[in-house]
Amino acid sequence: MGWIGEIDLGTKPMPVTGPLVSLTIDGQPVDVPAGTSIMRAAALMGTNIPKLCATDTLESFGSCRICLVEIDGRAGYPASCTTPVTPGMVVRTQTDKLAKLRKGVMELYISDHPLDCLTCSANGDCELQDQAGAVGLRDVRYGYDGANHLDAAKDESNPYFTFDPAKCIVCSRCVRACDEVQGTLALTVDGRGFSSHIAASQDEDFLSSECVSCGACVQACPTSALIEKEVIKVGTPDKAVITTCAYCGVGCTFRAEMRGEQLVRMVPWKDGKANRGHSCVKGRFAWGYANHKERILNPMIRASVHEPWREVSWEEAIAHTASEFRRIQSTYGTRAVGGITSSRCTNEETFLVQKLIRQGFGNNNVDTCARVCHSPTGYGLKTTFGTSAGTQDFDSVQHSDVILVIGANPTDGHPVFASRMKRRLRQGAKLIVIDPRRTDLVRSPHIEAAHHLSLRPGTNVAVLTAMAHVIVTEGLFDEAYIRERCDWDEYEDWAAFVSEDHRSPEASAEITGVDPDELRKAARLYATGGNGAIYYGLGVTEHSQGSSTVMAIANLAMATGNVGREGVGVNPLRGQNNVQGACDMGSFPHEFSGYRHVSDPEARAMFEDAWGVPLDDEPGLRIPNMLDAATDGAFKALFIQGEDILQSDPNTAHVAAGLAAMECVVVQDLFLNETANYAHVFLPGSTFLEKDGTFTNAERRIQRVRKVMSPLNGFADWEIVQMVAQAMGLGWNYTHPSEIMDEIAALTPSFANVHYDALEEHGSLQWPATAAAPLGTPTMHLDGFVRGKGRFVVTDYVATDEKTGPRFPLLLTTGRILSHYNVGAQTRRTDNVAWHPEDLLEIHPHDAENRGLHDGQWVSLRSRAGETTLRALVTERVAPGVVYTTFHHPTTQANVITTDFSDWATNCPEYKVTAVQVSPSNGPSDWQESYEAQAKRSRRIEPRLEPAE
Amino acid sequence: MMSTDQRLAYMADQIARNFAAIGHDKAAMATADHIAKFWDPRMKARIAGLTDSLGPVAARAIAILQEKGAPPPQTHATEYADVAGAGHDDAG
Structure with missing residues (x-):
């Protein structure tokens, strides 16, 4: 794909709600939807009216006075961006008078603008430059000696972009982008008249301000006032390739803007259906890890984890891997080995890893990181609805009236979707937050939760059951919906269960810590407030009753008729970029792709026919069970693609013991991650920029990942797995990931219509994409639940066995922060460390004072499992009795x-x-001290010996 | 830290506790079904030797597995898409 600058039609599109409006522009008839601006109508017919403050991602503003037009019968020269079309309107976009007016305005802009176009970083990609040409500006009568802003100091505090006030025309596009698109409202125009200038927060530098570095302001800026540092360093791009972000489950699509094989910048794609042209600091800017000096590019092996690594050829590394797995299986049995697929890798790569295990290893010992995040979503939603994936697309939130967020912090974890949600909240939708922490959503500029139920960690089921109690006992349920769409007998059993007195808000308050009145109000609002949508995250699933909580959520949605149309639904905010896809591709130990159980003889026969070997009919081991079996001496080898279980999985000491007990651990990754400290083979991985494939986001949306540069390690990850398979005697011969997807489609009913040509044609497809729904399924359960009837499930509250007491009186909960991603393997190797250089322990002032702790102090954090130290952050974001930290840093x-x-x-x-x-x-x-020493020893690399000439 | 046997017994009892609300007999069947569908053969073999350390529902579940083998699906979680079924999802 060559360089195609995005077409900007000036103002936002209007929905077609009635007859089109006919008008004449420059003598040509044009028909557009009512409400369309003259500017957009003209642009649609190919006439670009000069503009500066207008862009089609923002509401019309009408400040620059460049886009003036003449309209028959109307006095003056109205701005075309703010003037809607009317039937029969006759418009002229270019007359001598208009030209004179525009030139006069442009002269004023340019009289206070540096004339350094040739050396300006935006040369050739500057709207001011373009528009000066468009209006025919040839000189500036005022000269350049008057008062100006040319010496204003440049703000270079942000690691990714600069703000140069000298080049700012105060068009407010950045301010409006921050308000409308991102919803942070960090920017403003401070001062009046000549003193007007863009200010971040209280006139602070960008890095210290409330700016979240999403890049929307940079994207909106028509000059180089706000510009990426990489563009300043490298120059403007000359081609663009559409690809999909490899961070979170939102699945933003970006234009990877390139110069040769050098990535210049990632710009959110306006036509991206998941992100609608928006981005966050990670996807937009934090891709520098791809070229980080710590990236490992050569395969390495070692006989023992106590030895230094030895660089070897790909041939040796692959042959060694295959022979070790075969040796171990012949010594300890077929089931003594297994593997972990990566939710960071593509569908095609994930499919191949599970195929390697089932076909090549001959067992079902395959698992994936969904084990530690949304596996309860699978269990809970499958049980109740018949399918576990999110019921909606992200656009659905624009139709919600009540939004219930439980156990999720989308402004940090899923920031691009959070911006969509916040926009709807600013339009008047009501918000309920159920979370032990006072997250940013609870109260931030122009957003305030109607109800924040700050529950005690571990009591989700009790809180949701109390809400159900209110809905049932106060008669707020939707009987007609339930009778039509659900199993009525099961509803009655469930209703009787939740109606029992001891499940009321008042009776359960002692367990949950939630004010009963507030809980009752929240339940009433969700049940009666119109379209009610539930969004949830790992604060729901990562509990001893994670699956029960998911089912309790589904019960609430069904009881109130909030499933099966736009604006409602149950929406798991999935964590990793392709965790949905990894699950779809058969990464769990009990099922094939398409969720057919391994014990089903017909399903097994289908895969056996395709793969030409008999397949195991027994479920395999989950990750924690693999580690248990390893410490028992029964599990000896593990192939890990793109996963750092030593840092991400619980009880690190147990994970370390399990890994240490194995004879061959293979890590395929970009870096020597923490797990690699216990590895015997390291296979260098490729980044998402270096390969073709697909990711599936939290909306079930399958999107293309496109290679924009050659893999520095030499191979895409799917090629590496294929080499291992070939070395193990499997006759794989894929030449492109599209061939893998064809195999997936043939074996996976919900992917039946998913092929690369269809993805090229439609941009993306949301599964199920079948003969009955060839273009995919944006909203699930429209006419009925997948299983036929929605099923209510009794969810009894069972307290966790993790108890507080005199020795351990506080409850720790963990989570993520905006600037880092999970174990931080990528983001710690970018400038995002400017925002979060270390993990901090949030502690309430009351708890801090009782312990004599102050902000920034080193503290010891101890549990029954272990101890670490980190710095304290004293804050009221956490409730008394609760502490919180992130898990981004291995230190x-x-x-x-x-x-x-x-x-x-x-x-x-x-x-x-x-x-x-x-x-x-x-x-x-x-x-920490012993681990650091061990990690340092483990990462030693002996240089490769070259043969003497 | 729990040993593997302790953990297996804990897991079986935990499953049983979460089915307890549907009554002893149904909970035992559901626990047996769950273990049959989600545990690997080695785990199933080991839990068979641990019945003395299990609560009554989990112990009965293991007895069902030994006496009658895996029961048919007892909950919607263990009903799987047929070979050509589209749109179903995992039970983690």
């Missing part, structure tokens, strides 16, 4: 603290509830 190792407790149905770890004690500390714990 902290937050998962040294978390325990083995897990969800009863899926073994998803109970990350969100750990009983801890906090006390003053002087420095690192024994674990």
Whole structure:
């Protein structure tokens, strides 16, 4: 794809709600939807009216006075961006008078603008430059000696972009982008008249301000006032390729803007259906890890984890891997080995890893990171609705009247979707937040939750059951919906269960810590406030009752008729870029792609026919069970693609013991991650920029990932897995990921119509994409639940066995921060560390004072599982009795603290509830010191010996 | 830290506790069904030798598995898409 600058029609599109409006522009007839601006109508017929403050991603503003037009019968020269079309209107966009007016305005702009176009970083990509040409500006009568802003100091504080006030024309596009698109409202025009200038927060520098560095202002800027530092360094791009972000489950699509094979910038794609032209600091800017000096580019092996790594050829590394797995299986049995697929990799790559395990290893010992995040979503929604993926697309939130967010912090975890949600909230939708922390959504500029239920961690089921109690006992349920769409007998059993007195808000308050009146109001609002949509995250799933909580959520949605149309639904905010896809592709140990159980003889026969080998009919091991089996001596080898279980999985000591007990651990990754400290083979991985494939986001949307540069390590990840398979005697011979997708489509009913040509044609497809729904399925359960009837499930509250007490009186909960992604392997290797250089422990002032702790102090954090140290952040964001930290930094190792407790149905770890004690500390714990020394030893690399000439 | 046997027994009892609201007999069947569908053969073999350390529902579930083998689906979680079924999802 060559360089195609995005077409800007000037103002936003209007929906077609009635007859089109006919008018004449420059003598040509044109028909457009009512409400369309003259500017957009002209642009649609190919006439670009000069403009500066207008852009089609923002509301019309009408300040620059460049886009003036003449309209028959109307006095003056109205701005075309703010003037809607009317029937029979006759418009002229270019007359001598208009030209004179525009030139006069442009002269004023240019009289206070540096005339350094040739050396300006935006040369050739500057709207001011373009428009000066468009209006025919040839000189500036005022000269350049008057008062000006040319010496204004440049703000270079943000690591990714600069703000140069000398080049700013104060068009307000950045301010409006921050308000309308991002919803942070960090920018303003400060001062009046000649003193007007763009200010971040209280006239602070960008880095210190409330700016979240989403890049919307940079994208909106028509000059180089706000511009990416990479463009300043490299120059303007000369081609663009559309691809999909590899961070979170929102699945933003970007224009990877390139110069040769050098990535210049990632710009959110306006036509992207998941992100609608928006981005966050990670996807927009944090891609520098792809070229980080710590990236490993050569394969390495070693006989023991106590030895240094030895660089070897690809041939040797692949042959060694294959022979080790075969040796171990012949010694310890077929089921003594397994693998972990990566939710960071493509569908095609994930499919191949599970195929390698089932076809090549001959067992079902395959698992994926969904084990530690949304496996309870699978269990819970499958049980109730018949399918576990999110019921809506992201656009649906624009039709919601009440938004219930439980156990999710979307402004940090899913920021681009959070901006969409906040826009709807600013339009008047009501918000309920159920979370132990006072997250940003609870109260931020122009957003305030109607109800914040600050519950005690671990009591989600009790809170949701109390809400159900209110809905049933106060008669707020939707009987007609339930009778038509659900199993009525099961509803009655459930209604009787939740109606019992001891499940009322008042009776359960002692357990949950939630004010009963507030809970009743929240339940009434959700049940009666119009379209009610539930969004949830890992604060729901990562509990001992994660699956029960998901089912309790589904019960609420069905009871109130809030499933099966736009604006409602149950929406898991999935974590990793392709965790949905990894699950779809058969990454769980009990099922094939398309969710057919391995014990089903017909399903097995289909895969056996395709793959030419008999397949195991017994479920395999989940990740924690693999580690248990390893410590028992029964599990000896693990192939790990793109996953860092030593840092991400709970109870680090147990993970380390399991890995240390294995004879061959293969890590395929970009960096020597923490897990690689226990690895015997390292296979260098490729980044999302270096390969073709697809990711599936939280909306079930399958989108293309496109290669924009050659892999620095030499191979895409799917090619590496294919080489291992070939070395193990499997006759794989894929030449392109599209061939893998064809195989997936043939074996996976919900992907039947998913092929690369269809993705090229439609941009993306939301599964199921079948003969009955060839273009995919944006909203699930429209005419009925997938299973036929929605099923209510009784969810009894069972308290976690992780108890507080005198030794461990506080509850620790863990989570993420905006600027970092999960274990931080990528974001820690970017300038995002400017915002979050270390993990901090949030503690309430009351708890801090009781322990004599102050802000910034080193503290010891201890649980029954382990101990670490980190700095304290004293804040009222957490309730008394609750502490919180992130797990982005291996020096902290937050998962040294978390325990083995897990969800009863899926073994998803109970990350969100750990009983801890906090006390003053002087420095690192024994674990941290010994771990750091061991990690340093483990990362030694012996240089490769070249043969003498 | 729990040993593997302790963890297996804990897991079986935890599953049983979460089915307890549907009554002893149904909960035992559902627990047996769950273990049959989601546990690997080695785990199933080991739990069979741990019945003395299990609560009554989980112990009965293991007895059902030993006496009658895997029961048919007892909850909607263990009803799977047929070979050509589209649109279903996982039970993690």
